Amino acid sequence: MKTVSDNQADLLRRHGLQATAQRLAVLRAVSERPHGTADDVAGAVRARIGVISRQAVYDALGVLAENGLIRRIQPAGSPARYEDRVGDNHHHLICRRCGRMVDVDCAVGAAPCLTAAEDSGYEIDEAEVIYWGVCPDCREAPHTDRARP
Amino acid sequence: MKTVSDNQADLLRRHGLQATAQRLAVLRAVSERPHGTADDVAGAVRARIGVISRQAVYDALGVLAENGLIRRIQPAGSPARYEDRVGDNHHHLICRRCGRMVDVDCAVGAAPCLTAAEDSGYEIDEAEVIYWGVCPDCREAPHTDRARP
DNA sequence: CCAAATTATTGACTCTGTCAAGAGCACTCC
DNA sequence: GGAGTGCTCTTGACAGAGTCAATAATTTGG
Structure with a gap:
């Protein structure tokens, strides 16, 4: 039986992306708390997998957004926010x-x-x-x- | 006869704002180059009145926008831009x-x-x-x- | 299981914008 | 038209969000 993570890993690979622990955790964090900032995501990811660098969070959010798995919203006066409703x-x-x-x-x-x-x-x-x-x-x-x- | 600057000065005063050289120059810069950034405006103002502090530019843009004399646009991935079409x-x-x-x-x-x-x-x-x-x-x-x- | 290529970490750095204290103007009232 | 009062400008330090670049660690195809 496949877990949720397996499915998300496949999803990443289908888009030509490597399925790393960091990316999976970022994807999951965005889906769990829509409209979160990069910082929120980093916090949620750390709670789950322990540690992640800021740069890895930005990288993951970047490639996920580029590939249409998540969407970036940048309202005036606020840092960028992310959601998985695409x-x-x-x-x-x-x-x-x-x-x-x-x-x-x-x-x-x-x-x-x-x-x-x-x-x-x-x-x-x-x-x-x-x-x-x-x-x-x-x-x-x-x-x-x-x-x- | 009234000059353009006089009219703009009156415009400021009608909105309860003091008509300073800096504000007049900022207003003029925004109107001359729509969609410019704060930095663009600072450059244009310096070309006209010689020198202005960064803070004065932000202050002026702020009060002008607050009073509806200009409009601030903040597109994703770009610094704020200003225009006088309101x-x-x-x-x-x-x-x-x-x-x-x-x-x-x-x-x-x-x-x-x-x-x-x-x-x-x-x-x-x-x-x-x-x-x-x-x-x-x-x-x-x-x-x-x-x-x- | 191994090698090549992609990703992650680390730390310095940039860019916009803000805060705070003091000096300098603009406007009002006489 | 001159003086006071309060708003506005300058200066310099600072903060938040994001990026760059070099090195180390993983992923994955063969």
Whole structure:
């Protein structure tokens, strides 16, 4: 019988990547905590396999993202975040106060948003949409900004 | 007769900001070269008024953006960029190879894109849209990636 | 099991951007 | 038009996120 790790190892090899302990752990960490930063991932990986270098984390995240196994999101004012929900080009909704990020299905449709009004001759391959707002929790809580007299 | 600088000074004061030489020069630099980075702006300002500290540039860009006189765009993998086209919530189209950025009018309409399919209870105030692709020039030119054997 | 090639580790380094203290201006009020 | 007050600029140290480069360790095809 094959374990989850075996399947993920095969997945990596099918993409022409070597299946190392570090990459497997990174892949698993991203899938367990969507929208985590490289640092979060490093922490989760260390909890599981003991030790990993910062560079290995960046390398793994890099090749996984390049090969479409994970997706990198880089919101303004935040380090890059990673998620394993790929292939459906969904969008993100971020709270301006607490930074919490949630997924949003595309309003337009399945293969969405890839048509700009005028494409200026560009060959568009991705539409990145980030909605900014205030999450329910932060809306209820008193404004920390205004709280200081 | 009023000069351009006088008008911009008034503009600043109308927003409750002091009209300093540095701020005027920053505002002018942003308007002259849209999509420039803080560093570009600093260079342009130095060419005009001689010298400005890095901090003053960041301060000026910060207050101008806060007051809606300019807009800050922070694309993945690039330092922040600034433009003076504000108030119409247009979007951007960036070339993956050369980084060139062009404006795109919103496909949806005038006050656009603020409606996500499901808002998860968030109070959305901005929709940031970035299209990624390859510009006409880079499409014609040979791939630098593939060019190395 | 072995050799070649890919990956990981280590540590220095770069690039953007921020913080804090003091000096210098801009604007207001007389 | 001059002086005070408070905002703004300069200077220099600092921090976070990510990259580079050389060496050591694994993976994997044969």
